[in-house]
Every structure is written in structure tokens, then in C-alpha cells.
Amino acid sequence: MNLMTTRPVTRRNALFGITAAAAALARPSLSRAQSAGRVVVVGGGFGGAACARMLKRAQGSLQVILIEPNAVFTACPFSNEVIAGLRDIEAQQFGYDPLAAEGVTVIGQAVTTIEPQQRSVTTADGVALPYDRLVLSPGIDFHFEALPGYDEPASEKMPHAWKAGAQTLLLRRQLEAMDDGGVVAIAVPANPSRCPPAPYERASLIAHYLKTKKPRSKVLILDAKDNFSQQRLFEKAWKELYGDMIERVALSQGGRVTSVDPSARTIITEFGNYTPDVANVIPPQRAGRIAEIAGAADTSGWCPIDPMTFESKLIPNIHVIGDACLGGGIPKSASAASAQGKACAAAIVSLLAGRTPETPRLTGVCYNTVAPGYGFSLAGNYQPRGDIFAEVEGGATSPVDAPRELRAREAAEGERWFQTITADTFG
Secondary structure, three states, X not given: OOOOOOOOOOHHHHHHHHHHHHHHHHOOOHHHHHOOOEEXXXXXXXXXXXXXXXXXHHOOOOEEEEEOOOOOEEOOOOHHHHHOOOOOHHHHEEOOHHHHHOOOEEEOOOEEEEEOOOOEEEEOOOOEEEOOEEEEOOOEEEOHHHOOOOOHHHHXXXXXXXXXXXXXXXHHHHHHHOOOOOEEXXXXXXXXXXXXXXXXXXXXXXXXXXXXXXXXXXXXXEEOOOOOOOHHHHHHHHHHHHOOOEEEEOHHHOOOEEEEEHHHOEEEEOOOXXXXXEEEEOOOEEEOHHHHHHOOOOOOOOXXXXXXXXXXXXXXXXXXXXXHEOOEOOOOOHHHHHHHHHHHHHHHHHHHOOOOOOOXXXXXXXXXXXXXXXXXXXXEEEEEEOOEEEEEEEEEEOOOOOOHHHHHHHHHHHHHHHHHHHHHHHO
16 A cells, blocks of 8 residues: 555645554455455564565565654664764665555554554554564664663763764764863663674764864773774774774773763763763663563563564564564674564565475674774674574674775775665665
């Protein structure tokens, strides 16, 4: 079903069309009974959008409904370049019209309740939508209780910028307003966390901005970990590009942030307090709220799955993909979410047809940019092993000692990867 109309598009018309479509979908129909089934996908990020598109392409008669309250998706990969003034936020934004044109029904509402026994989800406007299979791709939410003093109001003073959009631009404005000679502190949480290398890429690109605009300034990383992904590559680049501009305080040195005081812009650690000019506080994370509403999250805050099918281990007929799931060795990244979305779609098509799904083999790649024209990457292959995904042979990481020509090529490859994955996911 296509929600587009030939009438002039106004907010009232758009909302009427969405509500009418949802109401129509909620009514039992002979066509549904005769179709290949109905799959509802909640969440329109890299995982959910890829899953919805692949479901429709794999089984044209399947009714595929994507529920996403935001009309525009703002991508996190490359958003650190927006913070550093190297990229406009518009380059990160994508809509859902191409998915609708392929036959995916897009409903611009939030999901408020999920009834697993009735196999039904209810949207914010009160419409209940039945499903044969439900896919949750809710991304992350913040575990505010794990960081005393930090909450939504605090994020307006000490932005996290860990969900791309308004927070990205807020952090950018704070950097622009800071005087030369100031200190930018980045509080990094322990794993599991969305895109583990991204805080260090952010530190790098903020350092690039400061080096070119405010060269007497510094970047301070307060880290809840002793070691991090691609650490040797980052540290070599920092020394080569930024000298002593970046300082990192690791977990064993007292770097774990225990609380914050937004009114004083103070970050408290086990060994001391810091009052930077700009405080980028990335709080601990957990699966998006809708996973908890569905009952798919365990006491860890994340969602255990069967890696063969991505079906929840807690709730039948519900699949969880992307950052929200406990994926074992596979990182929480856009590349991994997209791969999971496609593999989940293939598994669902098989399950609805009464076939045994094939064993998924996922590939994930992560590109990091530490300065314009200077990048490196990490790629891995993953397969089910027991209850989780485990890395198998065939992965690769950039060499630590490499000429600038290779770093420049990888930076360009990263940009091409972003163009490819966004076109593949959103059209």
C-alpha cells in the first residue's frame, strides 16, 4: 500500500492518510488470509529499513509494515564530521518514500503497546495492527540510572550526541562558542555500547577542528575502559596529527565517570573532578524502550536472540535486530544492523513458508576518520556459534604502519561505503 496522495500534501492530510492506512490494516481481510503473511517492523534505522525492504523484495505477496515515528532518519555514521564542521547534517538525513514506492507500508507513528499472545502492536493513535511475525529494531536508549545526575534535561547542557540530530548540532555549536584554550571532555561508557570506536573518532575530529580553529585547546577522554577497538591505530594517528592535544584517562587511571553535575558542568570520576568548557557525556546504554515493552529485554537491558533467526529467546514470533540485540562478537554498528536486517528477512520468509532457515553469515565493516583524508577500517565475518555470533576467519584491519596514501584511500572508501549502505537501505 502506498500512502502517497494526489492532493496537496499538508500535515493534516499526511496524518489522515497514515491513520486511515493503519485503520485499514487493522481490519481483517480475505486478502491477508490469502497472502504470504504479514510482518510488522518497528524502527526505521539501518536494521529495520533494510529488513523491511528485503522482506518485500524476497516475497512480493508479503504484507510488510514499517512503523517509524520520524519522517526523516538521521544517520550516526559520519555524524562526527558534522560535529567537527566538515559535513552538513543534511548529508546524514534520509526519508522513507523509496521504501513506500517498493510496496512497504510506512506508518509514521510510535508503538505504545505490544501484545505477544495476540500478535498485535498498538500505535500512539490507538490502532491495533496484527502480525504473523514482528521485527524490533529499536536501536538504543540511555540507561540514565547508571549515571547519577545525567538525564534528558542534563543532555541540553552536557550533550551526548549519541543519537544523531539535534544533539549533534548542539555539540557543534558548543565547540564553536568555546574560547581558544578551552578543554573538551568526552566521557566514554563501558561496553556494550553503540559503535565502540566512535568516541575515539569523535575525539580525533574534534582535535582536528581545534587544531585549525582554536589551537591552544585540548581534548580530554575520560574512559570507562582500559582498552578499545583499533587502539594502536588511533594512538598512532593522534601522535602523528595532534601531538599532545588529546589526553586519555583510562579505567585503571581513574577515568570512569561515576556521576555528573550539569548545573556546574562538572564530571565526577573515582579519582577526581573535571569542569571542562565543553562536556560531551556519552551515558551507558541499553536496548530501545520498545524492546522492554515487548518483554524482549533481559536483566542486562539487551535482547537475547537465537542467532540463526534473530528470534527473541524470551518472546515467540518476535525478532530483534541491530543495536538492541545481544549479538556476541558482532559489534553494534550500522553495517552489522543492515546485515542482520537482511539475514532476519531471509529467515522470516523461510519460517513463514515452513522451511528451515539457512545459517546466516554476516559481514560487518567499520570505517574511522581521524582527519580529512586520513582513515582506517576494521572488517569482520560472523556466524552463529552456540547462542551468539562469533567472529570467524576472513576479517581484516588496517595495518598500524601504513603510508599516508593508504590512509587517504581508506578515507575515500569510507565515504563510498556510506553512500552505498544508505542507498541500499533507504533508496
